[in-house]
Amino acid sequence: MTTTQSTSETESSGDGDHDSALVTARRQLEHAAAHVDVDEGVIERLKHPTRVQRVSVPLERDDGTVEVFTGYRAQHDDVRGPYKGGLRYHPEVNAQECIGLSMWMTWKCAVMDLPFGGGKGGIAVDPKSLSEDETERLTRRFAEEIRDSVGPTKDVPAPDMGTDAQTMAWFMDAYSMQQGETIPGVVTGKPPVIGGSFGREEAPGRSTAIIAREAIEYYGNDVSDVTVAVQGFGSVGANAARLLEDWGATVVAVSDVNGAIYDPDGLSTHEIPTHDEEPEAVLEQDAPETLSNEEVLELDVDVVIPAAVGNVITADNASDIQADIVVEGANGPTTFAGDEILEERGVHVIPDILANAGGVTVSYFEWLQDINRRQWTLEEVNEELEEKMLSAWADLRDEVEEHDLTWRDAAYVVALSRIAEAKAVRGLWP
Numbered sequence: 001m002t003t004t005q006s007t008s009e010t011e012s013s014g015d016g017d018h019d020s021a022l023v024t025a026r027r028q029l030e031h032a033a034a035h036v037d038v039d040e041g042v043i044e045r046l047k048h049p050t051r052v053q054r055v056s057v058p059l060e061r062d063d064g065t066v067e068v069f070t071g072y073r074a075q076h077d078d079v080r081g082p083y084k085g086g087l088r089y090h091p092e093v094n095a096q097e098c099i100g101l102s103m104w105m106t107w108k109c110a111v112m113d114l115p116f117g118g119g120k121g122g123i124a125v126d127p128k129s130l131s132e133d134e135t136e137r138l139t140r141r142f143a144e145e146i147r148d149s150v151g152p153t154k155d156v157p158a159p160d161m162g163t164d165a166q167t168m169a170w171f172m173d174a175y176s177m178q179q180g181e182t183i184p185g186v187v188t189g190k191p192p193v194i195g196g197s198f199g200r201e202e203a204p205g206r207s208t209a210i211i212a213r214e215a216i217e218y219y220g221n222d223v224s225d226v227t228v229a230v231q232g233f234g235s236v237g238a239n240a241a242r243l244l245e246d247w248g249a250t251v252v253a254v255s256d257v258n259g260a261i262y263d264p265d266g267l268s269t270h271e272i273p274t275h276d277e278e279p280e281a282v283l284e285q286d287a288p289e290t291l292s293n294e295e296v297l298e299l300d301v302d303v304v305i306p307a308a309v310g311n312v313i314t315a316d317n318a319s320d321i322q323a324d325i326v327v328e329g330a331n332g333p334t335t336f337a338g339d340e341i342l343e344e345r346g347v348h349v350i351p352d353i354l355a356n357a358g359g360v361t362v363s364y365f366e367w368l369q370d371i372n373r374r375q376w377t378l379e380e381v382n383e384e385l386e387e388k389m390l391s392a393w394a395d396l397r398d399e400v401e402e403h404d405l406t407w408r409d410a411a412y413v414v415a416l417s418r419i420a421e422a423k424a425v426r427g428l429w430p
């Protein structure tokens with residue numbers, strides 16, 4: 001079953017520190033709009049998605065019973081190219097979250113100057129409650145339900161929390177079977193053997209580490225002299241932590257859903273299993289101390305990297321953040337109110353729409369590889385990624401320096417200028 005919701009049905013105001021991704025995304029947009037010369041009508045339009053699809057996804061469980069889950073695909077804006085963004089499997093997935101996340105995808109693709117717009121979707125399900133066979137059946141049925149709205153030139157899903165390369169392989173297979181031909185470009189983040197790109201899995205963590213390194217150096221420090229705490233040890237958190245350790249940083253704490261391990265002398269992050277290798281394994285590792293997920297964010301470190309869920313830095317704890325730099329590995333980890341407090345306190349927040357953008361950037365490389373039916377080497381991917389990240393960092397840095405903006409406002413100014421220009425040139429108003 002498919003229903004398309006009007007935007008007004010999905011709108012509701014947030015409640016301060018428990019703001020939805022949509023409320024936070026809209027507040028950020030309104031705040032940044034004051035710094036950019038863009039038609040008010042365009043800003044108003046960008047507060048809303050083009051469409052939100054909500055589908056019922058029936059699943060036959062392994063015991064023969066049937067359970068029906070709800071899936072979503074939000075498509076925010078496609079003026080610069082096909083909608084692009086991940087699919088999340090998490091119990092809290094809902095329409096508002098997908099819309100907010102799809103807005104961030106629009107800005108992220110524009111910040112990186114990729115020829116994509118923004119989309120996001122997922123299923124409200126706890127992936128840990130499903131067997132592998134159930135996950136495959138659920139994914140195939142979801143692909144079938146949203147098949148009409150996706151495609152290599154329309155809307156290209158990818159992994160996000162709770163999904164991975166295998167999920168994308170099933171999605172691509174289900175879509176291709178119906179189309180009657182293999183269409184690798186319908187999703188990115190696939191295993192390399194079926195058209196995936198080397199380096200895509202590590203890419204959002206790699207870009208988070210690259211941007212953390214640039215920020216550390218920009219504020220006068222050296223990576224080998226800093227301490228880092230990371231919340232979340234999945235695709236983003238684990239890869240960021242491991243790279244920063246490889247570059248000489250002392251990673252003193254990492255966490256998973258159950259809490260953190262802490263060693264002031266530094267952890268050996270390569271020896272800690274990632275979420276993909278073994279979920280919920282962090283607390284099983286030997287370490288001098290364990291901490292809660294709240295405490296890991298408040299450690300007296302140079303850099304803190306929230307790389308798990310959203311809304312973890314709020315008005316309630318922003319005053320307790322002791323790090324000088326927050327690098328947002330997760331999408332939307334900081335509420336609007338939390339952000340204001342951090343800004344007042346002089347904590348530099350490097351926004352998600354830059355920091356974790358390596359994921360969608362390598363997805364773009366994968367999409368190009370699929371279209372051209374060729375495969376880049378890992379070295380080629382990482383070199384191109386490094387170049388794209390440094391170029392985006394420089395674009396934001398210019399805005400920060402010229403107009404005395406926060407890094408988030410600078411990112412919005414860069415993104416909104418590119419989106420508005422594309423709309424103007426295409427004659428699409430708004």
Ligand SMILES: NC(=O)C1=CN([C@@H]2O[C@H](COP(=O)(O)OP(=O)(O)OC[C@H]3O[C@@H](n4cnc5c(N)ncnc54)[C@H](OP(=O)(O)O)[C@@H]3O)[C@@H](O)[C@H]2O)C=CC1
Pocket residue numbers: 086159160161162163204231232233234235236237255256257258274275276278279280281293307308309310329330331332356357359360
């Ligand atoms: N994957 C991607 O391509 C991209 C992801 N992102 C964003 O990065 C964030 C993380 O995604 P990703 O790394 O893919 O996710 P994964 O599913 O790979 O890993 C998530 C990690 O976060 C932990 N976790 C889950 N819930 C909580 C919680 N409530 N508090 C603390 N830790 C928790 C998990 O623990 P456990 O192992 O115990 O389950 C796991 O270690 C999300 O915000 C996502 O949107 C951004 C850009 C790209």
Ligand SMILES: O=C(O)CCC(=O)C(=O)O
Pocket residue numbers: 084085086087108156157158159160188189331356357359360361363
């Ligand atoms: O790779 C992609 O297309 C999108 C990844 C994603 O969902 C994100 O950057 O938040």
